[in-house]
Amino acid sequence: MDRILLGYAPTRRSIFSAPDAVKYADLTRAKLRELGVEFVDIADIAEDGLLHDEADRIRIRERFREAGVDGLFFPHGNFGTEYQVARLAKELNVPVLLWGPRDERPDENGVRLRDSQCGLFATGKVLRRFRVPFTYLCNCRLEDEAFAEGIYRFLAVCNVVKAFRRTRILQIGPRPFDFWSTMCNEGELLETFSIQLSPVPIPELTAEIRRAREEGTETAQVMAFCRENFQVKVKDEELENIAALKIAIRRLADRYGCNAAAIQCWNALQGEIGIMPCAANSLLNEEGFPVVCETDIHGAITAVLCEAAGMGTNRTFFADWTVRHPDNENGELLQHCGPWPISCAASKPVIGYPLAFDYPGAVEAEAKKGEMTLCRFDGDNGEYSLLLGNARGIEGPYTKGTYVWVEVKNLKKLEAKLVEGPYIHHCVGIHKNVVPVLYEACKYIGVKPDLYDDNEEEIRAAVYG
Numbered sequence: 001m002d003r004i005l006l007g008y009a010p011t012r013r014s015i016f017s018a019p020d021a022v023k024y025a026d027l028t029r030a031k032l033r034e035l036g037v038e039f040v041d042i043a044d045i046a047e048d049g050l051l052h053d054e055a056d057r058i059r060i061r062e063r064f065r066e067a068g069v070d071g072l073f074f075p076h077g078n079f080g081t082e083y084q085v086a087r088l089a090k091e092l093n094v095p096v097l098l099w100g101p102r103d104e105r106p107d108e109n110g111v112r113l114r115d116s117q118c119g120l121f122a123t124g125k126v127l128r129r130f131r132v133p134f135t136y137l138c139n140c141r142l143e144d145e146a147f148a149e150g151i152y153r154f155l156a157v158c159n160v161v162k163a164f165r166r167t168r169i170l171q172i173g174p175r176p177f178d179f180w181s182t183m184c185n186e187g188e189l190l191e192t193f194s195i196q197l198s199p200v201p202i203p204e205l206t207a208e209i210r211r212a213r214e215e216g217t218e219t220a221q222v223m224a225f226c227r228e229n230f231q232v233k234v235k236d237e238e239l240e241n242i243a244a245l246k247i248a249i250r251r252l253a254d255r256y257g258c259n260a261a262a263i264q265c266w267n268a269l270q271g272e273i274g275i276m277p278c279a280a281n282s283l284l285n286e287e288g289f290p291v292v293c294e295t296d297i298h299g300a301i302t303a304v305l306c307e308a309a310g311m312g313t314n315r316t317f318f319a320d321w322t323v324r325h326p327d328n329e330n331g332e333l334l335q336h337c338g339p340w341p342i343s344c345a346a347s348k349p350v351i352g353y354p355l356a357f358d359y360p361g362a363v364e365a366e367a368k369k370g371e372m373t374l375c376r377f378d379g380d381n382g383e384y385s386l387l388l389g390n391a392r393g394i395e396g397p398y399t400k401g402t403y404v405w406v407e408v409k410n411l412k413k414l415e416a417k418l419v420e421g422p423y424i425h426h427c428v429g430i431h432k433n434v435v436p437v438l439y440e441a442c443k444y445i446g447v448k449p450d451l452y453d454d455n456e457e458e459i460r461a462a463v464y465g
Contacts, residue, residue: 004155004162007069008032008039009060009088011051011080017113021077022048024101024114028075031142035151040067052081057088064092071158073151076100079119082126089132095161095444096134097154098123102141133443138465146465153437153463156311160441163259163308164193167301170253171199173264175295181424184297188382193446195301198256202264206272208248209241219243222283226351229342230279233352234360238275242351242361245273246280249291260290260300265337266357276361278338279351282402285315286341292318292426293339302377302428305386309373309434309441315341316430317367317402321418325396330411333396333403334374334429338363340402344431355400367404369393373434374406377447380422387423388438389414389452404429414452436462 010028012021026049032039040063043049046056051074064072071094074085080100089096100116107113117139127134135157137150175182189195212219222243226232232239253261261284263269265277281291290303299318306316317340325331337354340363349365375388389408396405408414417423435451439459442449451459 003038004070004158005067006037006039006155006158007064007067007072007092007094008041009051009072009085010049010075010077011085012048012077013052013079013081013119016078016115018048020113021050024077025049025075027142028101031147032151035148037151037155039073040064040069050077051084051088054084057084061088061091069094070162071095071097071154073097073099073154074123076116076119076123078114078116080116080123082119082123085123086126086130086132089127089134090130095154095158096127096132097137097150098134099137099147099150100139102139135440136464140465150465153440156309156434156437157441157444159311160305160308160437161444163304164301164441164445166259167304168196168198168256168258169297169300170249170256170258170261171197171295171297172205172249172252172261173202173269173295176264176266179294182294182296182299182426186297189297192384197297198258200252200256202269202272205248205252208251209244209273212244212247212251213240218247222246226279226283229348230363231348231350233350238360239351241273241275242279245275245277246283249280249284250289253289260292260304262292262295262297262300264295265293270357270359274359276337276354276357276359278354278362280361281339282341282349282363285317285339286343288312288315290316290318291339293336296426298376298378299426299428302375305377305438305441306373306375306428306430306434309437310430310432314430314432315343316428317341317344318426318428321425321427324411325394325405325407328394328407330409331394331396331405331407332411333399333405334427335399335401335403337401340365340367344368345402349402363402364400365402366398367393367402368431369404370431371433372406372429372431373438374427374429375438376423376427378422378424383422383448385422385448385450386438386442387417387427387450387452388435390433390435391429409453413454417450417452435459439463
């Protein structure tokens, strides 16, 4: 996980208690440090350590830009200065979090010191006028569990936005001819989202594989790792090819500055390198570098989003929606030839042979059960959305490859979304509930969230705390 850095800019308005605004700004600083949050402070810029003055705002903007903050946090110590918040947020173009500490009881003379909640209402309206998307954490106390949860969730949102905005996909080979469903509009991805592709032909990959094999040392290390973490049922020479492929993909990704890859994977590739790429993909996915199959660029983007939402605590897996469960009306098989990371497996995975091909290098393992998020970024005709929702692992029949049977709330409804689109049979999963994070991140990346569980109010309530 990359370091996530917040710009901390507590705000006040002059007609309310300045001492109380300072007090709560300091208490919030202390709470952020207690939570382990990294932030850039303004205490030495503004005389009182609060945002409300235009000259201070300009200096704050420059400090935040120089530091490269990934998000802005605007605690309203009292009512706050809404237009200064909006100006700063507009110019920095990063995710914004609004929150204010819950107000005290009016004193015996009926005097209210802060009116923090009222100020949040005003700031929300002005941010809308400035067309600045923002996240709102419900007015609560610093000691409330909702505060810590809201901060951590917002950091994950910032991580998703940061990863999405810098996405560059290593495209290894063109899509297989038969996979018209995985075609994408490269120009539109660049124009709309600044997502870049770095296409490399298969000969460039094979040349890098040869170099890795000739050098030997790193290849031997990867082979040793495989023998320790997999049941290896392929020949030594085949395992060497798997290790060299893993190294080659990573080197090409580093050369072209990519944070994910999509590989052709069949069937011309096997004739060139003599193996399936699944095990190499599994190794890279385990490192947190997403690699997806069948040159599915939109699948790679999905993996970047989901991986970032997990904040490095869980690895993601790339799967096909395949067949319905034979006994459970809301059950479905998620499966692929074997690119899933080792940490997703319920037992020690096998490197062997796939169901449909004669080449070695596939991985076989049932995944862990438990709670999951499943999602898919996709689009056509200029419109893009993120299908997302929850599932849980269930018992089901054995099948080849990496697989898990899952149950969703309403499979028929999900099936209709997959058929009617803009989605296809591919998705990305993670053993963690990151639906609220991905839902909230969509507002910052210009993608429509599409909840297949039809539980938007529940998700919004989680975001608000």
